[in-house]
Amino acid sequence: MKDTLAVARGVSWRVLHMFFTNPAFLLPSLAFPLFFFTAFVGGLSRISQVPGFDFPTGYTAFQFVFVLLQSAAFAGVFTGFGIARDFESGFMRRLMLAAPNRSGILLGYLFSALVRWLTVASVVTVVALLAQMNIGGNGVDLIGLYTLALLLNLAGALWAAGVAMRLRTQQAAPVMQMPVFLLLFFAPVYVPLGLLKGWIHGVASVNPITPLLEAGRGFISGEPELALAAFAIGFGLALGFGVWAVRGLRSAEAAG
């Protein structure tokens, strides 16, 4: 256990050091969520006047939840990019040779994904508050919201790590990114589920991200709903992709 944690500490230190000292990594991670938040809230706020759009705390809070979850998922995916880059450069081989317990490597990347997202989430939250976002939920509700985001961050990182460890090339980036992108955007991004019509309603209804999104919006408006389902899905995704990632690590070990 001590070895595993030591390896994890080393790996995460390196990734975070690169992240915080390299503007090419740090700035896009911060800029994109802020940009989406600004564009959606600024450009689409009129949507809240559509008959049937009943969200008590306003469109800013409505979109904030989506951007928070999106940033969590993509912070996880970007960690996968880093893993793929390390494979291509040969650095992963060095890590695997040095680490007494290789699970520590995966743990290290996961920890760095979490810290990356926490950084982004802090900035996005501050900006949303400055934009006078209304919060209807209490402290427990907000903990629930950020926990959901954390689960999504973990799931995203484990998914991307599993892909990166199997394919071991940066050309796998679209494979890591696209499914996450599709899952996020085939959810009720702009309006609640009840206002979607046609095929998109059908897809969003079965999309596992939808309950997380709706529950998150429930937390921020102080009217929690689907919380149990959302946490079950969140944990399920994290667990399932955890198995996926560990098996990916084993396949990378076997490949040498």
Add this chain to the structure above:
Amino acid sequence: MEHDNSIEAHGLVREFKKGPRAVDGIDLRVDPGEIYGFLGPNGAGKSTTVHMLTTLLPPTAGTATVAGFDVVKEGPKVRKAIGAALQEAALDPFLTGREHLRLQTTMHGITGEERRRRSDELLTRVGLTEAADRKIKGYSGGMKRRLDLALALVHRPRILFLDEPTTGLDVQSRTALWVEVGRLAKEEGVTVFLTTQYLEEADVLADRVGIIDHGTIVAEGTPERLKSEISSSTVEAVPADPAQREAVASVLERFGEQTTGYGPGSVAVQLSSPNGNLTEIVRALDADGVVLSQLQIHEPTLDDVFLAKTGRHLEGSGDEEERRQEREAEPAQV
């Protein structure tokens, strides 16, 4: 009008904004139909000189004429008269060999049936007919270089610039390229300006060699004359008993000056007389009771010429120079 296939440069200089002078006053003349070897380590200024002579870079100072045209004032005319295969093969991995030739011929204004004929002729000449319709990313290094040469020849240039054409090639591909270059010069009268860091290439191909170091020509002449001017043979002896190394050295030093750069445990002296007597050397060693495991005579090489002029060996010195420049360019890291 008689075509001028010569190259001339007077005081050619190229300075870059934040660096030393890459070329620092080059004077040279290449006669029509000659193969001129421009030999030097990495970073010596060979490619920069080629870029100036092929009009890709304007000189900072000095003048040059290629095929009788001034490289600065008559750039387009120079480009019509020359072909160039530069250091990077610079091919498009998504195009086939034939498509490259099609593009190159069109750029030179060769169209229609003439374009097709010329492409087929060149593909046959460089042995790429079978691979002509394959994409470049499937080509080996040797195939790429051959295509590069074919592209340089589409418009029948009078002067050909080859910038390290065989770097990275296997022996077979290199030899094939040498044969073709030699044929171009001897049978078609093409003037060839060839840069290389390989001694053997300059020795085998070049009628005359210019040795460049740190942007200036340090020696120029035929390979034979340069070698004979600079040095005589070197004798290298390896004692059977390493403890006798000093004894071997003291005997050999009677015949010349000790030199380095040979095998570990060996003693090498450059003979003071060009016609050093090997028999006398063997007798002297025998008289002193020295037993050798190996005795070799090394004829002078262009590397010896470079060593005499610069104090460094040519092969490997470019890598050392590059590493030194890289260290100076980067800040120290803790």
Add this chain to the structure above:
Amino acid sequence: MNIALLQTAALGHRAVVRTARQPANVVFPLVFPMLLLAVNSGGLQSATRLPGFPTDSFLAFALAVPFVQGALLATINANVEFARDIQTGFLNRLALTPVRGIVLLLGQLGGLMTIAVIQAVFYLVVGYAFGVRLASGVGGAFMLLLLEIVIALGFAALGSWAALRTGSTEAVQGLFPVFFVFLFLSSMNMPRNLIQADWFRWVATVNPVSYLVEAVRSLVIEGWNWEALALGFAAAGALSVIGFMLSAHALYRRLERT
């Protein structure tokens, strides 16, 4: 003159062939805009119930966006290859031929405009397959293709400028998020007069991309709105002129040949 045309055509042909032989560069600019269109038109259909919304089909409203987005994606990809030509020395190979510098640029731009037009036809067909009918009719379709050519020229010229100025594939790729920001901070998802946030409406009004989108949109949902078309052509034309001047200057500095 003939030779210059042949050279331009050969270089343009190469730009098209290179793109066609890289599946990712073909599929992504076709599929990604359609994906976003599907997501946005499904997710924002309810916006058509807002008073003053110009159409009851958000698909028809949003169909304009792929034309701008697709032109952007295709020209960025192709200009990354142009930057690679500089990195690998292929541009030097071309510079050693008698080809004039301006022909090098025109060939590259011509190829990119061809790619954009092919994509535009694809978007029109997809839109038609999903029930969108151009209010401006068949004539409008041709006008749309003409507009697409000018839009693509603007993006292509700016991308070529980046490629020639930097010689770096990463720098050209880095343009994509910049252009993306301009696209999102426009009237792509909501008519300008219905944008509620004053600051966003102001940004969308000064953003030239809004006029590109609105010009294409007018052909789809309104018919012949000459004002919108004039503004769209003016914006695309201005981008093209500025981009062309910048890239011609950058080419002159990059080539350095005598």
